Amino acid sequence: MKYIDKLRNSGLRPTKQRLQICKILFDVEKTFHFTINELDQKIKKQIGNKISLATIYNTVHAFEKKGYLKQIPINSNQAYFDTNVTDHHHFYDLKDEKLIDLENSDVGPINILKKINGKKIKSVEVLVKLED
Amino acid sequence: MKYIDKLRNSGLRPTKQRLQICKILFDVEKTFHFTINELDQKIKKQIGNKISLATIYNTVHAFEKKGYLKQIPINSNQAYFDTNVTDHHHFYDLKDEKLIDLENSDVGPINILKKINGKKIKSVEVLVKLED
DNA sequence: CACCTTTTTAGAATCATTATAAAGTAGATC
DNA sequence: GATCTACTTTATAATGATTCTAAAAAGGTG
Known part of the structure; x- marks a missing residue:
C-alpha cells in the first residue's frame, strides 16, 4: 500500500514492475549502492521473474527524477545509484x-x-x- | 625540448603524436577541462593533421597515469579530464x-x-x- | 644499418545506455 | 464491467564512448 501511494503521489502509475522495484530498493533496513546491472540481477533472484532492462532504466530514472534515488558521481564505466538520498x-x-x-x-x-x-x-x- | 624531457623522464617515448598533444594540453597559460572528443577537434584544428582516436585515448590515459592529467568525477556520458592536477x-x-x-x-x-x-x-x- | 621494442593506426568489438514502435495495462467515464 | 485514452512495458535496434586487435611504422641502442 505504501508504495502505491508513494508512486501515485509522484504522478507515477503504480504498475507491477514499479512496485517490485520499490520492494527491492526501499523495503530493506539499510540504504545501498547499486548499478543497473546489479539491480537487474537482484530482481531476477528475488522476484523470480524478469523485468525488461528498458523498464529498469526507465524506472530508476523516474525515481531519480522524483528524488527517491540519486546518482553518485564517480568515474566508472557504469552509473552508480544510491538509495540514500x-x-x-x-x-x-x-x-x-x-x-x-x-x-x-x-x-x-x-x-x-x-x-x-x-x-x-x-x-x-x-x-x-x-x-x- | 621540454616535452621531450618530460616524456623521457616518465618512460614515455617522445613521439610526434605525444609531442603534439603535449603542445595542445600544456603549452597554454590556463589549465582547462576537456573530453576526448573535444581534444580530437582541437588537434584537427590546431595541428591540421589528424591523430588516430586510439592514440588520443592511449596518450591521455598514459598522461593520466603519470600524473599530468586527472579525470574529473562527474556523471556524464563521457569522461572529463583536467590539465590542472x-x-x-x-x-x-x-x-x-x-x-x-x-x-x-x-x-x-x-x-x-x-x-x-x-x-x-x-x-x-x-x-x-x-x-x- | 640491424635489431628489438614501443607506438600508432584503422577498423572491429564491446558494453552501457537510449530510442523505437508495437502490445499491454491503469484509471477514468459511462 | 465495457470503452476509451494516456501511460507503461517490452524486445529489439541504434547509438556512442571506449577498448581491443593485429599489422605497419617509428624510436632507440649497438
Whole structure:
C-alpha cells in the first residue's frame, strides 16, 4: 500500500514492475549502492521473474527524477545509484570498485565561498578515493 | 625540448603524436577541462593533421597515469579530464554541461574523519552541481 | 644499418545506455 | 464491467564512448 501511494503521489502509475522495484530498493533496513546491472540481477533472484532492462532504466530514472534515488558521481564505466538520498558523501575503493558511505559528520561542514552569477547550488558531493 | 624531457623522464617515448598533444594540453597559460572528443577537434584544428582516436585515448590515459592529467568525477556520458592536477574542486553546470574550477580556498579545508582499515586516501574531490 | 621494442593506426568489438514502435495495462467515464 | 485514452512495458535496434586487435611504422641502442 505504501508504495502505491508513494508512486501515485509522484504522478507515477503504480504498475507491477514499479512496485517490485520499490520492494527491492526501499523495503530493506539499510540504504545501498547499486548499478543497473546489479539491480537487474537482484530482481531476477528475488522476484523470480524478469523485468525488461528498458523498464529498469526507465524506472530508476523516474525515481531519480522524483528524488527517491540519486546518482553518485564517480568515474566508472557504469552509473552508480544510491538509495540514500540524504545529504552525505562517499569513499570509492579504486581496487574493489566499491562505494562506502561517508556521513556528513565524518566530513564536516563544507562552505562554498565562490558564487556563480545566475546559478544556484543544487548539491555538494565529496568523493574520497581510496587505494591500498 | 621540454616535452621531450618530460616524456623521457616518465618512460614515455617522445613521439610526434605525444609531442603534439603535449603542445595542445600544456603549452597554454590556463589549465582547462576537456573530453576526448573535444581534444580530437582541437588537434584537427590546431595541428591540421589528424591523430588516430586510439592514440588520443592511449596518450591521455598514459598522461593520466603519470600524473599530468586527472579525470574529473562527474556523471556524464563521457569522461572529463583536467590539465590542472593540483588539489582543487569543481562546479558542474548541469544545464551547460560545463565545468568551472573551484579553488581550494573557495571550499576550505576538508578533514575526513572516518578511516577505512588498510586503505589510504588518494584524493578528496568536491563536486558542486549548479542549476538555474 | 640491424635489431628489438614501443607506438600508432584503422577498423572491429564491446558494453552501457537510449530510442523505437508495437502490445499491454491503469484509471477514468459511462 | 465495457470503452476509451494516456501511460507503461517490452524486445529489439541504434547509438556512442571506449577498448581491443593485429599489422605497419617509428624510436632507440649497438
